[in-house]
Amino acid sequence: MPRAVVLTNPSSGKGRGARVRDDALPRLHGAGWTTTSLAGRDADEALDLARLAVAEEPDALVVCGGDGLVNIGLQALAQSDVPLGILPAGTGNDFARYFDLPLGDGAAAAARIVGGTTRRVDLARTGDRWFGGVLAAGFDAVVNERANRMSWPKGQARYNLATLAELRTFRPLSYVLDLDGVEHHLDAMMVAVGNGPSYGGGMRIAEGAELDDGLLDVVIIKPLGRMELVRTFPKLFDGTHVTHPQFERHRVRKVTVACAGIVGYADGERFGPLPLTIECVPDAVAVIA
Structure with a gap:
């Protein structure tokens, strides 16, 4: 069964992050995915959790939040083979917009992860940040x-x-x-x-x-x-x-x-x-x- 680590910013979008995650998880489980749900207390801890998750080589690191959490995910995923899944739950959600992902709808975004294909894209790097x-x-x-x-x-x-x-x-x-x-x-x-x-x-x-x-x-x-x-x-x-x-x-x-x-x-x-x-x-x- 596919295995995803779901990293959430619960306070993203004025609390939308937790709601989007809770709507998404049943859709992932119903499709046969197993999930591990994580949430950092701050950005530094979220990055540590993301890097630990990627080191275990799950089938996807799924981030539930806004562009800030996506950016944390990119730091951990850059130049790896683990794909990024996105449950958009922030205010801007620009990276999710690039892929026409449903915004603020956890079940619909999870369906895209379940039925989606993987696409490799470029990143910009300055120093050791992406x-x-x-x-x-x-x-x-x-x-x-x-x-x-x-x-x-x-x-x-x-x-x-x-x-x-x-x-x-x-x-x-x-x-x-x-x-x-x-x-x-x-x-x-x-x-x-x-x-x-x-x-x-x-x-x-x-x-x-x-x-x-x-x-x-x-x-x-x-x-x-x-x-x-x-x-x-x-x-x-x-x-x-x-x-x-x-x-x-x-x-x-x-x-x-x-x-x-x-x-x-x-x-x-x-x-x-x-x-x-x-x-x-x-x-x-x-x-x-």
Whole structure:
């Protein structure tokens, strides 16, 4: 019988994680899967549990939570033969969106795992850390930093307030980019590095990025006025911002992003201050989809 380790963030999505897991397990058991259910008390313990689980070579490591827990799973699964299953239960769920997985419906997502096929996709690596989606390194990263310092309000409203607060004072940033060995000096509102196309719950900043092309999409939004930035922002949700004259994209195997005072965020997680060097690692992880 297939054996899955199910790693859950019970508090994900305001408690949705536990509910999604409890709906998914009967569907897995009914299909003949045996499961071991785990939950870490924090991100560090969850990563330890994920690595221990992968070392036992189950038929799948199934993560039940949002993009943060998916990212933890990727740290354990990268360059292994154990596939990743996803029970989406977070706020953004961008990695799950890449595979058109049912959001917030444990039974439906479990059915995809039971009946799905395994697909190997690329990951991005910086140092010893991996990400599957997009690394934010500009206005979007500054908003993340502010939001993480705020204790109120909760959820998406906190990021909306942080965005409004930063818009009042934000100015274009000075970057140095190394794109496959070619250095570029430029000013921009943001630079994003996409292995996948979206972040932030469906904002398609790297529209057109593919998970299995062996390349990263480096997106540059050149300087915009505040009102133009506000007008352009909604276009991120359908990818039509790519026609804006201040939009620029490069497809590369490796990029170094340098900008003073900016902290990079990937898959919604804090990856650390720039400069960061990111490379695409082809076929780095298997996903049940």
